[in-house]
Amino acid sequence: MKKTKFNRVHEKLGAKLVDFAGYEMPVVYTSIIAEHKVVRESVGVFDVSHMGEVFVRGEKALDFVQSITVNDASKLFNGRVQYSAMCYPDGGIVDDLLVYKVSDTEFMLVVNASNLEKDFAWMNENNKFGVELVDESDEYSLLAVQGPNSTAVIQKLTETTVEMEYYHFIKANVAGVDMILSRTGYTGEVGYELYFKGNEQDAENVWNAVFEAGKEFDIQPTGLGARDSLRLEMGYCLYGNDIDKTTNPLEAGLGWITKLKQEGDFIAKDVLSKVKEEGVTRKLVAMITDEKRAFPRHGYEITVNGEVVGHITSGTVSPVLDKPVALGYVKKEYANEGGTVNWKIRDKEIPVSIIKLPFVKK
Amino acid sequence: MNVPENLKYTTDHEWVKVEGKTALIGVTDYAQGELGDVVFIDLDPELEQITKGESFGTIEAVKTVSDMFAPLSAKVVEVNPKLEDEPQLVNSDPYGEGWFIKIELEDESALADLLDAAAYKAQIGG
Numbered sequence: 001m002k003k004t005k006f007n008r009v010h011e012k013l014g015a016k017l018v019d020f021a022g023y024e025m026p027v028v029y030t031s032i033i034a035e036h037k038v039v040r041e042s043v044g045v046f047d048v049s050h051m052g053e054v055f056v057r058g059e060k061a062l063d064f065v066q067s068i069t070v071n072d073a074s075k076l077f078n079g080r081v082q083y084s085a086m087c088y089p090d091g092g093i094v095d096d097l098l099v100y101k102v103s104d105t106e107f108m109l110v111v112n113a114s115n116l117e118k119d120f121a122w123m124n125e126n127n128k129f130g131v132e133l134v135d136e137s138d139e140y141s142l143l144a145v146q147g148p149n150s151t152a153v154i155q156k157l158t159e160t161t162v163e164m165e166y167y168h169f170i171k172a173n174v175a176g177v178d179m180i181l182s183r184t185g186y187t188g189e190v191g192y193e194l195y196f197k198g199n200e201q202d203a204e205n206v207w208n209a210v211f212e213a214g215k216e217f218d219i220q221p222t223g224l225g226a227r228d229s230l231r232l233e234m235g236y237c238l239y240g241n242d243i244d245k246t247t248n249p250l251e252a253g254l255g256w257i258t259k260l261k262q263e264g265d266f267i268a269k270d271v272l273s274k275v276k277e278e279g280v281t282r283k284l285v286a287m288i289t290d291e292k293r294a295f296p297r298h299g300y301e302i303t304v305n306g307e308v309v310g311h312i313t314s315g316t317v318s319p320v321l322d323k324p325v326a327l328g329y330v331k332k333e334y335a336n337e338g339g340t341v342n343w344k345i346r347d348k349e350i351p352v353s354i355i356k357l358p359f360v361k362k
Numbered sequence: 363m364n365v366p367e368n369l370k371y372t373t374d375h376e377w378v379k380v381e382g383k384t385a386l387i388g389v390t391d392y393a394q395g396e397l398g399d400v401v402f403i404d405l406d407p408e409l410e411q412i413t414k415g416e417s418f419g420t421i422e423a424v425k426t427v428s429d430m431f432a433p434l435s436a437k438v439v440e441v442n443p444k445l446e447d448e449p450q451l452v453n454s455d456p457y458g459e460g461w462f463i464k465i466e467l468e469d470e471s472a473l474a475d476l477l478d479a480a481a482y483k484a485q486i487g488g
Binding site: 016032229292293297316 | 398420
């Protein structure tokens with residue numbers, strides 16, 4: 001199993017380590033619920049170094065990115081990040097990703113760890129523009145510092161002004177290390193993602209500096225368990241749960257990143273345009289209930305009058321709302337905000353409301 | 363890993379504490395650690411009988427749901443009323459306030475199949 005450069009730190013902190021996408025990753029340090037609340041109320045630090053970083057370099061870098069992703073990367077300027085997805089010709093999703101425009105001739109694509117190998121092969125297979133594709137995932141460490149106090153923490157570690165708008169990034173020297181400092185995250189909170197190279201000792205130095213700076217805010221290490229419940233409260237999709245090669249971006253509620261009106265072509269543009277025209281057959285919906293004794297989970301059936309009309313793709317009991325919440329695909333005719341469906345949990349059917357995302361309003 | 367000497371254990375990570383003619387059943391410290399934050403316990407407050415090897419309820423934790431399997435067949439005399447509002451007692455005090463049910467123990471020979479502390483420790487690699 002692969003280890004991130006923070007593995008020794010996690011061991012020392014007594015984290016519960018699990019195999020995630022081939023990496024030994026911390027799922028929880030003390031309590032998922034407590035770690036979740038730390039991020040909502042103050043600041044937490046996630047090691048997400050397992051994520052993949054692929055660099056696209058060359059004169060035709062933009063053309064390549066445009067052809068392989070569904071969003072319109074021509075709208076990007078240097079220092080701007082975009083959420084996007086890659087699709088197969090049939091419209092199924094290869095992966096969702098972040099596109100960073102570094103310069104006219106360089107983009108960084110940040111992909112899911114579990115998909116890296118497949119994504120990199122897909123990119124190479126579809127490299128009709130002679131761009132250079134370099135997988136630098138093993139060289140990069142990635143820390144996500146997330147929460148309302150994250151700006152104050154990061155600002156203590158650099159001379160550069162770190163306050164910036166969501167989905168922007170700068171190159172800065174933070175804690176003595178040159179890095180990409182990005183105003184992104186997967187939590188819905190103000191937060192930063194720190195991409196930097198170096199060995200284990202360098203990584204530990206950054207970790208220690210962040211925790212020293214965050215002491216006054218009672219900064220805490222936070223694991224993948226909290227990351228999952230935080231993203232679910234916001235309704236962000238997780239590849240492998242809510243989206244995969246059998247789902248298209250339109251039914252997944254990702255129409256807002258699927259720019260079908262852009263001039264250029266991209267893989268699946270024709271198929272997705274047709275889906276848009278004819279309408280989707282099912283939709284990813286957000287569901288919630290006041291019934292306390294229900295824990296929705298991936299794979300549970302969604303029913304209406306005893307008929308199975310869909311499945312839950314992600315679920316939890318929201319630590320902030322203290323209510324069960326879930327995402328799931330539902331046949332289009334039942335997928336209306338304000339409507340009611342049921343979760344089938346073992347022998348019980350629990351009525352739930354379909355609402356507008358996010359579950360937790362920020 | 364906390365494995366009290368005076369309890370009996372099952373391979374499903376439950377413990378049985380004999381108190382004269384009754385016994386308490388709960389899950390072990392190891393099990394609550396593996397489960398993580400317990401969100402609620404799905405246990406019939408009117409439960410009357412458990413049957414050896416069969417599920418008598420479920421523990422819903424953040425990452426997973428786990429069945430509770432009866433270590434023996436017995437009549438249930440009490441279901442822990444505190445768990446309804448304070449399921450986190452399973453995490454904070456698994457051998458004390460976090461107990462699930464109290465059963466009638468007619469015959470201690472029913473406990474013969476259960477593990478002692480040393481055997482349970484060996485099973486969890488402690």
